[in-house]
Amino acid sequence: MALGKVTRRRFLVRSAIPAIAAGIGIGVPRLNAVAQAASSVSIVPASGPGAVPVTLNVNGTEHAMRIEPRVTLLDALREQLGLTGTKKGCDQGQCGACTVLVDGRRVNACLTLAIAAEGKKVTTVEGLASDGKLHPVQAAFLEYDAFQCGYCTPGQICSAVGLIAEGRTRSDAEIREFMSGNICRCGAYTNIVAAVKAAAGHA
Amino acid sequence: MRPFAYARAQSADAAIAAMAQDARAAFLAGGTNIVDLIKLDVAQPGTLIDIGALPLAAIEVATDGSVRIGALARMSDTADHTAVRSGAPCVAMALNLSASAQLRNMASIGGNVLQRTRCVYFRDVTQPCNKRQPGSGCSAIGGDDRKMAIFGANDRCIAVNPSDFSVAMLTTDATIHLRGPAGERTTPFLGFQRLPDDPALDTNIVRGELITAISFMPTALTRNSTYLKVRDRASYEFALVSVAAALDVRNGTIHDARVALGGVAHAPWRARAAEAALIGKPAVRATFAAAADAELRAAKPQRLNGFKVVMAKNAMVRALGTLGGAA
Numbered sequence A: 001m002a003l004g005k006v007t008r009r010r011f012l013v014r015s016a017i018p019a020i021a022a023g024i025g026i027g028v029p030r031l032n033a034v035a036q037a038a039s040s041v042s043i044v045p046a047s048g049p050g051a052v053p054v055t056l057n058v059n060g061t062e063h064a065m066r067i068e069p070r071v072t073l074l075d076a077l078r079e080q081l082g083l084t085g086t087k088k089g090c091d092q093g094q095c096g097a098c099t100v101l102v103d104g105r106r107v108n109a110c111l112t113l114a115i116a117a118e119g120k121k122v123t124t125v126e127g128l129a130s131d132g133k134l135h136p137v138q139a140a141f142l143e144y145d146a147f148q149c150g151y152c153t154p155g156q157i158c159s160a161v162g163l164i165a166e167g168r169t170r171s172d173a174e175i176r177e178f179m180s181g182n183i184c185r186c187g188a189y190t191n192i193v194a195a196v197k198a199a200a201g202h203a
Numbered sequence B: 001m002r003p004f005a006y007a008r009a010q011s012a013d014a015a016i017a018a019m020a021q022d023a024r025a026a027f028l029a030g031g032t033n034i035v036d037l038i039k040l041d042v043a044q045p046g047t048l049i050d051i052g053a054l055p056l057a058a059i060e061v062a063t064d065g066s067v068r069i070g071a072l073a074r075m076s077d078t079a080d081h082t083a084v085r086s087g088a089p090c091v092a093m094a095l096n097l098s099a100s101a102q103l104r105n106m107a108s109i110g111g112n113v114l115q116r117t118r119c120v121y122f123r124d125v126t127q128p129c130n131k132r133q134p135g136s137g138c139s140a141i142g143g144d145d146r147k148m149a150i151f152g153a154n155d156r157c158i159a160v161n162p163s164d165f166s167v168a169m170l171t172t173d174a175t176i177h178l179r180g181p182a183g184e185r186t187t188p189f190l191g192f193q194r195l196p197d198d199p200a201l202d203t204n205i206v207r208g209e210l211i212t213a214i215s216f217m218p219t220a221l222t223r224n225s226t227y228l229k230v231r232d233r234a235s236y237e238f239a240l241v242s243v244a245a246a247l248d249v250r251n252g253t254i255h256d257a258r259v260a261l262g263g264v265a266h267a268p269w270r271a272r273a274a275e276a277a278l279i280g281k282p283a284v285r286a287t288f289a290a291a292a293d294a295e296l297r298a299a300k301p302q303r304l305n306g307f308k309v310v311m312a313k314n315a316m317v318r319a320l321g322t323l324g325g326a327a
């Protein structure tokens, strides 16, 4: 399975090369036109639609990648970097399973273009633990049994880390309202609120 | 998802120039609406021009006291800003009752005003829709019209505008600041979003124009305002009906009033009949009920949304009651 994946990824990377060439073919005339029209103003050249070089900083590591502009941060994390902790639920901003932190703020990776995240610091659930120690929110989710199937959990945890940084944990009602962007089909909400409260130091 | 090119604009003029070069180019701000619509194949841009790096995110109080919200200010930062919270509380409330914390961290104020309708047929490219495909018909008419308009609709489109922020902004005399190929212009917020005379047009923006800011002047009226949103679930959901209300009450009498409704029309709905019925009257429940009746008298519900008329009335009375008298 893992081997199959690597092979497929290699294949994709190789087969992207003609696409890049095609991308330049389409992109350059447009770019020149823009540059002419905007003679006094500068615009970063239009890139794509084929794969283009993009450097993503994920969990403190810079990754030099080739990504088509249409690829979401969620797909880049999962399909290209193999960071499958971040989950795809709805792919439409409606469930929160894909929540990650960008420059410390929680966002939906499914509606973020990977190319637009260049130059920013992305933190996924894989990047929360440090020195082999779970992040306090991760530990609290375990302690308070804040999940059943676990599918929404990475998103819930990243969202809770963002929530605590925002200081939105003054009451159960506030936690519920400001965690409402994370749907849990198993309905583990009661324990999620307890875990978030504990992690925020209000237990 | 169809392929598209991408360019990151380093200046507003560069962004505007780039738009002129590709008839199918579109701006990318937070992406929470346009990326979604691209996935659904409703939007098919040739190039996305990322305006995220432009210096348009500041929220500032000018020397004359007016509040200027940069078009790229995030919904979350705008809701948290003291000038917004004190100058127009209903705007901060409307923002915090919108979408989710994650989406509000991404989504910009400019994008919020320009977001497209959530009509399910508009978002489903297999269905006829006059807004998406002019002349194809309206699937909502005679279809599932439960969430549709009760004011200002016609036989071509009965969709509603989904923006809570826009409804709240109608309690202020807000101004939209734009910059385009022809230079800069300002336009009143009221009327920027259109009724569906031409369903393809949501607003009066000219193609290639960039919204740079939205400004308003805090007054005694705008400082005493509230937002009430009624929806199918308690949070993370668009409005069935919402009310933004502002009252300036002096010695128990309503000196000035602003009321706007959301979830009821193709544009946020300024409730002028209600306002007229409030001004000069005592700030009591009977006045609020009479004002709500005055407004809703003109409502034309669809087959499945007669409930919105009652809901809007009750929501208006409740919202006004929290501002100026016993509810």
Ligand SMILES: Cc1cc2nc3c(=O)[nH]c(=O)nc-3n(C[C@H](O)[C@H](O)[C@H](O)COP(=O)(O)OP(=O)(O)OC[C@H]3O[C@@H](n4cnc5c(N)ncnc54)[C@H](O)[C@@H]3O)c2cc1C
Binding pocket: A092, A093, A094, B026, B027, B028, B029, B030, B031, B032, B033, B034, B035, B036, B071, B072, B097, B098, B099, B100, B103, B106, B107, B108, B109, B110, B111, B112, B113, B114, B115, B162, B163, B164, B165, B209, B210, B211, B212, B236, B237, B238, B239
């Ligand atoms: C699940 C979900 C729930 C939601 N719930 C709510 C809700 O309850 N209430 C509510 O009000 N909204 C809600 N929204 C909508 C959300 O608030 C909007 O999608 C968001 O505000 C759009 O802003 P953006 O910066 O992401 O815009 P983008 O998606 O980047 O852009 C939207 C459009 O505006 C154009 N544009 C953006 N900025 C400018 C500019 N400065 N000048 C000119 N053109 C520009 C773009 O080209 C595009 O056409 C919800 C969205 C989702 C996905």
Ligand code: SF4
Binding pocket: B117, B119, B120, B121, B122, B128, B129, B130, B131, B132, B137, B138, B139, B140, B141, B156, B157, B158, B159, B199
């Ligand atoms: S209501 Fe408007 S947006 Fe919805 S299907 Fe009809 S024309 Fe399209």
Ligand code: FES
Binding pocket: A087, A088, A089, A090, A091, A092, A093, A094, A095, A096, A097, A098, A099, A108, A109, A110, A111
């Ligand atoms: S997968 Fe992103 S919100 Fe559901």
Ligand code: FES
Binding pocket: A146, A147, A148, A149, A150, A151, A152, A153, A183, A184, A185, A186, A187, A188
């Ligand atoms: S634990 Fe199963 S969806 Fe939340």
